[in-house]
Amino acid sequence: MKLVTFRNSAGQARPGVLLGGDRVFDIAAATARDGGGDVLGDMLAVIAAGRAGLERIARLMAGGETIALGEVTLLAPLPRPTxxxxxxxxxxxxxxxxxxxxxxxxxxxxxxxxxxxxxxxxxxxxxxxxxxxxxxxxxxxxxxxxxxxxxxxxxxxxxxxxxxxxxxxxxxxxxxxxxxxxxxxxxxxxxxxxxxxxxxxxxxxxxxxxxxxxxxxxxxxxxxxxxxxxxxxxxxxxxxxxxxxxxxxxxxxxxxxxxxxxxxxxxxxxxxxxxxxxxxxxxxxxxxxxxxxxxxxxxxxxxxxxxxxxxxxxxxxxxxxxxx
Missing domain, CATH: 3.90.850.10 (Fumarylacetoacetase-like, C-terminal domain)
Incomplete structure (x- = not known):
């Protein structure tokens, strides 16, 4: 996966997956809806979730909605490294x-x-x-x-x-x-x-x-x-x-x-x-x-x-x- 952090139209910073170079999958929104575990609200949460977290994201991406890359602003993928x-x-x-x-x-x-x-x-x-x-x-x-x-x-x-x-x-x-x-x-x-x-x-x-x-x-x-x-x-x-x-x-x-x-x-x-x-x-x-x-x-x-x-x-x- 190519993981990014983006700012959406509402000004919120979110972790996402870059798809095909022109679409972004919103990880925070998808994990908030699925009820399958903690909301992965930032990149540190995604990293801490490890392999299981990546597998969960992959499952959610199968039927999830995406956002056009032109509608968001890419930030540093890890805005605050530990x-x-x-x-x-x-x-x-x-x-x-x-x-x-x-x-x-x-x-x-x-x-x-x-x-x-x-x-x-x-x-x-x-x-x-x-x-x-x-x-x-x-x-x-x-x-x-x-x-x-x-x-x-x-x-x-x-x-x-x-x-x-x-x-x-x-x-x-x-x-x-x-x-x-x-x-x-x-x-x-x-x-x-x-x-x-x-x-x-x-x-x-x-x-x-x-x-x-x-x-x-x-x-x-x-x-x-x-x-x-x-x-x-x-x-x-x-x-x-x-x-x-x-x-x-x-x-x-x-x-x-x-x-x-x-x-x-x-x-x-x-x-x-x-x-x-x-x-x-x-x-x-x-x-x-x-x-x-x-x-x-x-x-x-x-x-x-x-x-x-x-x-x-x-x-x-x-x-x-x-x-x-």
Whole structure:
């Protein structure tokens, strides 16, 4: 199933199933009528209902009414993730992003070339060994999520805005102390994650060796969508074609495979001594060349970013200036 959250003509946010690309099945309305269990009134309820909930929805869809897609507005399929974790799993991206960060820092000094040489001599261009040894991630803000075709508002202090092409896992859970062998059993589905970033702010603040703060933590900064595709429709989540476009210009075409740590291994590691809950979102990291940072190419106000992942769809967002 391709699960969405939509706003209907009455202004109500509802979970639904996208059918054929142009119709939506209203899960909340159908489960309120059938009397066969709890009303599944939002996406978290759908996820928490698990396989039995999906089977119930499938039965109701057989004779249920649908709504034209043009009559509703798609929101983020998971408007309020229980938690957001964003990993860094692709070596090409990590290497190029580190080099870009060093260049940005050097540009702020009186002698950028001399500063770059000092950075190289100090080993600052190298990936720390721990990255190869275990999955690494930061926790994002689940309250700052937007969906497809939503505007992303540039933070007032940001000059260098960027997008990130990422595959994300939605956890069904609850699950704890998983292994790489059973970790995928905890996955409910997959979606697209665009971790919009203010690279100038990020480059400055991460000199303190904390994770990103205001470089990524701002309203509208986490775009998710257009849907959550349930696991039964994704045969191999590490073999999906991934594409990024800016204003229709293709910036990268790659695949979801090739991460330093597998999806299963990453989920297993995160679950050690920590319960993963229904609705947790784990992004696998930006693919190589999957953002502008790597080439020091940034977004202008009005630019439209489209991220596409095979089997999931297209997540489209426009960057706008603060106050627009």
């Amino acid at each position: 938690q957001i974790r964003d990993c860094g799993n692709y070596e090409k991206h990590v290497r190029q992003a580190i080099a870009a960060a060093m260049q940005l820092r050097a540009r702020a000094t009186p002698d950028p070339e001399a500063t770059l040489e000092k950075f190289r001599a100090a080993g600052l261009f190298e990936i720390p060994p721990v990255w190869f040894e275990q999955p690494l991630y930061y926790k994002g803000n689940p309250m700052s999520v937007v969906g497809p075709d939503a505007d992303v508002i540039r933070p007032r202090a940001a000059k260098l805005m960027d997008y990130e092409l990422e595959l994300a896992v939605v956890i069904g859970g609850p699950a704890r102390d998983l292994t790489p062998e059973n970790a995928l059993d905890a996955v409910f589905g997959y979606t697209i994650f665009n971790d919009f970033s203010a690279r100038d702010l990020q480059s400055r603040e991460t000199q303190f060796r904390f994770g990103p703060a205001k470089g990524k933590d701002f309203d509208t900064g986490n775009a998710i969508g257009p849907c959550i595709v349930t696991v039964d429709e994704i045969a191999d989540p590490e073999a999906l074609t991934m594409i990024a476009r800016v204003n229709g210009d293709e910036r990268v075409r790659t695949t979801s495979g090739g991460g330093q740590h597998s999806i299963a291994g990453t989920i297993a590691y995160i679950s050690q001594d920590e319960t993963l809950h229904p609705g947790d979102l784990i992004a696998m990291g930006t693919v190589g060349d999957g953002c502008g940072y790597e080439s020091l190419t940034f977004l202008d106000d009005g630019d439209v970013v489209e991220l596409e992942i095979e089997g999931i769809g297209v997540l489209r967002n426009r960057l706008v200036g603060h106050g627009n």
